[in-house]
Amino acid sequence: MLAQQRQATILERVRAAGGVRVSELATEFGVSDMTIRRDLESLHERGLLAKVHGGATVAGPGSTDEPGFRAKSVRQPAEKAAIADRAAQLVRPGAAIALSAGTTTAELARRLLDVPGLTVVTNSLPVAEIMHAGGRPDQTVVLTGGVRTPSDALVGPLAVQAVRSLHLDLLFLGVHGISERAGFTTPNLMEADTDRALVASADRLVVLADHSKWGTVGISSIVELSAAHALVSDEGLSSEARRVLGERVGELVMVTATGTPTNRGAAE
Template identity: 55%
Template sequence: MLAAQRQSRIAEIVQTDGAVSVTALVEQFGVSDMTIRRDLDALAAQGALVKVHGGAVRAETRRTEEPGFEAKSGQMEAEKAAIAQEAAQLVRPGTSVALSAGTTTWALARLLREVEDLTVVTNSTRISDVFQAEPRADRTVILTGGVRTPSDALVGPLAAASLRSLHVDLAFLGAHGVSVPEGFTTPNYLEAETNQALLATGQRRILLTDHSKWGVLGISTFAELTEVDMVILDDALPAEAADALRDHIDEVRLVSPRTARAAG
C-alpha cells in the first residue's frame, strides 16, 4: 500500500472512531511504529487529525459548538449507559450527590431514582425533571438558578454563587472534551465557571465521559486532570490514552457497553 493510500485510510478511521492508537495502526497496516508516526505527522500538518500521546484524535474545528440535549442524547447511548451503571454503584442510601448537566449524568440520574434518602444538587433542568417525575418523600433535589444553555444547563454567576456554600459526598460531572494537558473542557465559558463550582462541592470528584471526547478541546477548561479523583470511560478508549490519564488521575475505570443493560 502506498503512503498516500495508508494515510487516507488512517484519516477515515480517525474520523469514524474519533481516536486511534499508534499500536492499533501498526497492527492493522503491518508497518513500523516510525512509519505510522510519520503518517500522523503528515496528516496533522494537513489538519486531518490532531496528534496526541500514543496516537491521534479527530480534528475539532468548532470549539464553541454546543449541540442541544436531544442531539447529544442519541450519541454513544450504549457507552453512556455502561458508564452510568458503573457510577451508580458508588451511590449508597443516605448519600448526597452533585450532578452536572449532560446526557451521561442524565443517564446516571435515571438509575438513582430508587436510591433511598438521596440528596441531589444539579444545574440541569433535565435531571431535575427525572426526579420530579417520580417524587419520593426521602429525596431532596436542589436546582440552581442561572442562564439556560442549548444543553439545558443552568449556568453563570447566579448558578455558581448558589453552589459555593454546598457540600456533597460525590460530585459527578460530564465533559465536552478531555485531553492532556488541557484537562476537562466545555464549549461554553459560563458553564466552565458553574462546573468548577459543582466540582468544588464534592468530597469525591468523578468525571463521566465516553471515548469520543478524548482529544476534543472545548473553549474553556473547567478542571485539570489532577483535580478529579476518578474518571469513568468506556473501553473503546485507546490504551495509550488510558495510560496518559492514569499518569494524572488516581483511578481510571474502563467499562464495556457490551455488558451494560439499558437504563430504565
C-alpha cells in the same frame, strides 16, 4: 490592548474568516510579527486554532460548538448507559451528591431513582425533571437556577452563588472534551465557572465521559486531569488515552457496552 484581549479578537477573526495572516494582524494591531506569532502559538496550544505557515486557520469543530441535549443524547448511547450503570454503584443511601449537566449524568439520574435518602444538587434541567418524575418522598432535589444553555444547563452567577454554600459528598461531572494538555473542558465559558464551583463544593469528583470525548477541546478548561478522583469511561478509549489517564486521574474505570467494569490505573 492587553494580550488576552488581542488574542480574543484574533480568535474572532479566525472564526469569521476561516483564517488570518500574521502580517495583516501585525498591521492591524500595531505590534510586531513576533508578538502575533506568540499570540497564535498561545491559541494553538489551547486548541483554539491551527497554526499554518504565515498565519492560522480554524482548528476544526469543538472549541465553542455546543450541541443541544437531544443531539448529544443519540451519541454513544450504549457506552453512556454502561458508564451510568457503573457510576450508580458509587452512590450510597443518604448521600448528598451533585450531577452536572450532560446526557451521561442524565442516564445516571435514571438509575438513582430508587436510592433512599438522596439529596441531589444539579444545574441540569433534564436531570431535575428525571428526579422529580421519580417522585420518591425521601429524596431532595436542588436545582441551582441560572441562565439556560443550548445543552439545557443552568449556568452563570446565580448558579455559582447557589453552589458555593453547599458541602457535597460526591460530584458526577459530565464534560465536553478531555485532553492531556487542556484537561476537562467545555465549550461554554459560564458553564465552566459553574462546573468549577461544583468541583470546589464536593469532597470527591467522578468524571463520566465516553471515549469520544478524548481529544476534543472546548474553549474553557474546567479542571486539570489530576483533579478527578475517578474517571468512568468505556473500552473505546485508545491505548494512548488510557496511558495518560491512568497516570493522571486517581482511578480509571473502564466499562464495556454491557456494563461490566474493568479497572485500570492507580486507585486512590
